[in-house]
Amino acid sequence: MNTIHVSASRGYDVKIGHGLLPTLGAEAAKLCKGRTACIVSDDSVAALYEKTARASLEAAGFSVFTYVFPHGEQSKSGENFLMLLRFLAQSHLTRADLLVALGGGVTGDLTGFAASCYLRGIAYIQVPTTLLAMVDSSVGGKTAIDLPEGKNLCGAFYQPYLVLCDIDALSTLPGEIFRDGCAEVIKYGVLGSRPLFDALKGDYDLMEVVTRCVQMKRDIVEEDEFDNGARQLLNLGHTLGHAIEANSDLTLSHGQCVAIGMAKIAEAAVKHHICSAQTRDEILEVLQKFGLPTETDQSRESILATALGDKKRRSNTLTLIVPQKVGECILHPISIEELPDWLL
Numbered sequence: 001m002n003t004i005h006v007s008a009s010r011g012y013d014v015k016i017g018h019g020l021l022p023t024l025g026a027e028a029a030k031l032c033k034g035r036t037a038c039i040v041s042d043d044s045v046a047a048l049y050e051k052t053a054r055a056s057l058e059a060a061g062f063s064v065f066t067y068v069f070p071h072g073e074q075s076k077s078g079e080n081f082l083m084l085l086r087f088l089a090q091s092h093l094t095r096a097d098l099l100v101a102l103g104g105g106v107t108g109d110l111t112g113f114a115a116s117c118y119l120r121g122i123a124y125i126q127v128p129t130t131l132l133a134m135v136d137s138s139v140g141g142k143t144a145i146d147l148p149e150g151k152n153l154c155g156a157f158y159q160p161y162l163v164l165c166d167i168d169a170l171s172t173l174p175g176e177i178f179r180d181g182c183a184e185v186i187k188y189g190v191l192g193s194r195p196l197f198d199a200l201k202g203d204y205d206l207m208e209v210v211t212r213c214v215q216m217k218r219d220i221v222e223e224d225e226f227d228n229g230a231r232q233l234l235n236l237g238h239t240l241g242h243a244i245e246a247n248s249d250l251t252l253s254h255g256q257c258v259a260i261g262m263a264k265i266a267e268a269a270v271k272h273h274i275c276s277a278q279t280r281d282e283i284l285e286v287l288q289k290f291g292l293p294t295e296t297d298q299s300r301e302s303i304l305a306t307a308l309g310d311k312k313r314r315s316n317t318l319t320l321i322v323p324q325k326v327g328e329c330i331l332h333p334i335s336i337e338e339l340p341d342w343l344l
């Protein structure tokens with residue numbers, strides 16, 4: 001097992017290994033005084049792992065409630081959030097008790113935000129079961145729900161008490177969901193690790209890949225927990241990616257859109273003489289190797305219009321994350337009037 005400590009406003013460990021889910025109860029008992037836990041999970045993940053998580057918590061002396069919701073981004077809604085809070089209140093969870101986010105990014109974001117609000121804040125553990133959640137969303141304390149006006153528009157920075165990444169959970173992931181996480185892994189390679197990027201071209205060890213990504217995320221979160229500087233680097237591919245995702249009415253997945261966003265920004269970086277055509281081609285090749293799209297049939301105008309409404313925009317400025325070469329990216333602030341020149 002690999003353990004990575006994150007020193008943020010709350011310090012916590014990210015444990016990465018095989019067969020970790022059955023250790024959940026013993027880990028939870030060390031971290032929280034109460035002995036009531038609520039597992040939060042979607043219907044797909046609950047069917048696979050709720051029983052093991054519950055048995056482990058019960059063996060450690062917890063009374064366990066489970067809140068199950070329909071899988072999919074639609075469940076990151078205000079309605080579901082309030083239903084979860086009411087479920088916690090009806091189950092009489094106290095401030096000493098615990099939430100367990102068992103699932104992917106939707107579950108982690110929803111549960112983390114509920115943990116930040118319920119009784120003004122209770123403990124939660126992230127148990128990510130997708131690659132994307134392991135390498136990105138479960139670490140760093142960003143929690144949120146969506147509003148009808150856009151994704152992640154309502155949330156909080158609220159760090160978990162522990163992140164438990166059981167690599168075995170990845171073996172049950174449908175191919176498309178696994179590939180979504182691969183887009184984020186490729187992002188880390190382009191951002192800051194030539195060795196990771198090169199490893200992805202051949203046979204790679206998943207536990208090592210997850211560990212490397214979490215280390216990189218830890219370093220960035222420790223430098224800039226509240227997303228005012230270096231943490232924005234993690235938005236590589238996301239400025240255009242989020243716009244494409246929103247325009248697709250959720251028919252394209254997050255990873256697919258990040259992949260297209262990375263391809264587009266690499267293309268623009270060539271045009272602006274920030275990276276070479278060879279770097280762009282290398283990035284496209286790895287995205288394609290993982291079955292990720294690099295193009296969209298959405299019009300340039302519709303992507304532009306949506307990108308301008310992005311929450312990452314600050315007043316009249318947008319910070320683009322632009323690759324210089326594999327393993328090196330820069331924060332490149334532009335005024336919104338310049339954006340059309342960055343969208344080819």
Ligand code: GLY
Pocket residue numbers: 136137139140142227231234235
């Ligand atoms: N998912 C991007 C971040 O945690 O900042």
